[in-house]
Amino acid sequence: MENYNPFSLTGKTVLVTGASSGIGRAIAVECSRMGAKVVITARNEARLLETLRLMKDGEHMYIVADLTSETDRDNLVSKLPPVDGIVHNAGVGSRVICKMVKEEDIEYVMNPNVHAPILLQRQILKKKKLNKGGSVVFIASRAPYAPTVGNGLYAASKGALLGYAQVLAIELAAQNVRVNSILPAMVWTDLVAKDAEITGCDYDEAQKKYPLGRYGKPEDIAYLAIYMLSEASSWMTGSAVDLTGGAKTS
Numbered sequence: 001m002e003n004y005n006p007f008s009l010t011g012k013t014v015l016v017t018g019a020s021s022g023i024g025r026a027i028a029v030e031c032s033r034m035g036a037k038v039v040i041t042a043r044n045e046a047r048l049l050e051t052l053r054l055m056k057d058g059e060h061m062y063i064v065a066d067l068t069s070e071t072d073r074d075n076l077v078s079k080l081p082p083v084d085g086i087v088h089n090a091g092v093g094s095r096v097i098c099k100m101v102k103e104e105d106i107e108y109v110m111n112p113n114v115h116a117p118i119l120l121q122r123q124i125l126k127k128k129k130l131n132k133g134g135s136v137v138f139i140a141s142r143a144p145y146a147p148t149v150g151n152g153l154y155a156a157s158k159g160a161l162l163g164y165a166q167v168l169a170i171e172l173a174a175q176n177v178r179v180n181s182i183l184p185a186m187v188w189t190d191l192v193a194k195d196a197e198i199t200g201c202d203y204d205e206a207q208k209k210y211p212l213g214r215y216g217k218p219e220d221i222a223y224l225a226i227y228m229l230s231e232a233s234s235w236m237t238g239s240a241v242d243l244t245g246g247a248k249t250s
Contacts, residue, residue: 006230007226008230009229010035012035012229013036013084014037015041015087016031016041017086017088017089018139019051019062020043020048021047023184023218023222024040024042024139025051026221027087027218027222028040029051029054030219030226031222031225031226033055033056037060038060039060039081040052040063041062041065041076041090042064042065043064049062061081063079063080067116067117067120073116073119073120073123077129083124083130083131084130087139087229088137088139090112090116090117091112091113092109094109094153095150095195097150105153110156110160113154113160114157134177134178135180135233136178138161138162138179139221140165140183141154142242143158143159144156144158150199161181162181170238178228180228180240180241181239181240181241183241185245186207187215187218187220210245210246211247214245220243221243224243
């Protein structure tokens with residue numbers, strides 16, 4: 001029993017979207033270290049290859065795809081082996097105050113953050129690429145519950161994703177497929193760096209207000225994703241878990 005590990009992903013195949021950087025890259029790397037065969041996807045081939053080099057050796061795959069493109073989604077699913085886990089991580093950030101929102105701003109955020117994961121999930125289910133007993137994880141956000149100026153579209157997109165995930169959990173329960181979401185507060189990624197430029201906020205100083213004294217690291221999210229993908233969470237579905245370093249408002 002000394003090798004027993006309920007968090008092991010050995011023998012599982014996991015798809016991670018948005019795996020070219022940040023949280024998606026960390027999830028892909030850590031899943032590989034836990035024994036999973038990982039399929040990574042994103043738009044940038046060079047950065048996907050960089051993720052691949054960071055992963056523990058294994059029978060991993062990378063598939064370049066823009067998930068807002070129906071053609072790319074179809075190509076991804078056609079090449080995808082049957083998977084035991086899916087992490088919907090790909091997405092974009094946005095800062096536009098409500099009175100300035102244009103239709104193209106809505107499309108910019110909603111297409112990758114809501115339409116793409118929903119339509120990709122549909123295609124995976126239609127093509128029967130998700131194994132029974134599998135796990136689906138959505139990387140959402142605390143944004144819907146922690147409003148900040150200019151973050152309306154991003155918060156709305158993550159709120160929509162959370163609502164969809166709740167329904168998907170009910171619909172897939174008969175197949176023993178679990179669906180859960182992670183709601184991080186601020187995590188040090190390229191998106192946060194870009195947001196700091198837009199807002200002018202000193203995030204180095206702001207993170208000190210978190211009870212644990214810092215913003216999250218991508219690996220913090222990855223470890224929770226591993227739990228949700230593993231058999232350790234076999235009685236968990238329809239949950240949305242806050243991961244905030246103790247912060248209640250961001």
